[in-house]
Amino acid sequence: MEDPYKTLGVSRDASQDDIRRAYRKLAKKHHPDLNPGNAKSEDLFKSVSLANEILSDPDKRGRFDRGEIDATGQERAQQSSYRDYADGDTGHRYRRDGAEPGGWNAEDFEDIFGSMFNDGKRRGGRTAARRGRDESYRLATEFLDAVNGATRRLTLPDGRTLDVKIPPGTSDAQVMRLRGQGGAGSNGGPAGDALIEIQVKPHGFFKRDGQTIRLELPVSVAEAVLGGPVEVPTPGGPVRMRIPPHSDSGTELRLRGRGVPAHGDLPAGDLYATLRVTVGTVDAALETFLRGWTPEHPTDPRHKMETVP
């Protein structure tokens, strides 16, 4: 069977249009219906059609060019290609780093397993977009800043600074998430978040219990006995409070709404001041008075502690 290019009279690099034109010209000339009874034309037409069948189809033409099919379109017995050997174990003969007879050693897989078990950075390549890592930080915060809210600047290990807005009523160990402030994403992925754990430092005299603030309020003997206005520190600043007469150590007074300020759905909490009577520096007058004083209702402050000897 003749070379289809020769049959159509075109060069091997002819365009598909050239091939179509050459075929039409020859087909018109040799078409059996136009040449009735001409056996030679019929044969020629057959071979022209066959040649066209191969060359007009870029796929078949390519296969013919590569020698995979012959001029009749039949599969040609295929020669083993390099790939058949290189893909198999025989391929070790042409290892990149020199021939090494016995198969694999551990290093051959280190990069694969390395990347499998580390959350490793990918070395380039067309890889999926990946979100950056979340980075965790701790931020030590003054008690009152956590209660009232504040903005604090955090300097990250990489030199960036973050202004962290601490909302009112933040409690110890609360974690704040700053979107997009964590590790950079790769391959166009979004950055991770910065997770900031707030550590609230203890306060000198305030204690917090949810929305409630408690403190122990020292008062003088006179203030406890006679009552009167005193100034009480609260998270929002000092507030004047009237101590009722005849108060005692342990008396609990409530300042409504003076605890942790309202935040979110939570209303403002209350502040509880527990009185602690302090005697202070005693002068001669007090001493003299107490010596001469006989209580109208004598009480033993330790009566609850009486035990059977």
Add this chain to the structure above:
Amino acid sequence: MISIDVLVTQISGLSREDLEQWIQNDWVRPDDEAGGYSFREIDVARVRLILELRDELQVNEEALPVVLSLLDQLYDQRRRMRALSDALRRVVPEDVRQSLMRYVMELTP
């Protein structure tokens, strides 16, 4: 296993001189025995490949080592990947392989 004499007659377009140069360059690695070079099937296929690269794909002598090196790396990786998947098939239970597959497919855009 065939000798260099047989090889150069078997492959049209291959000159003995070129082939010896390729062996010098370590592009082709036949067994070097007392009676001369001895080519295995893979060596023959590689000679054909180099010839094809040079004559049909117009890869010139300068670029050939680069192309061969890249090809060798490609096949190194393919063999490695195959060895790995063989190992996975033997060691890893079916359900874990399935979830590996799902995960890999999710990563692929």
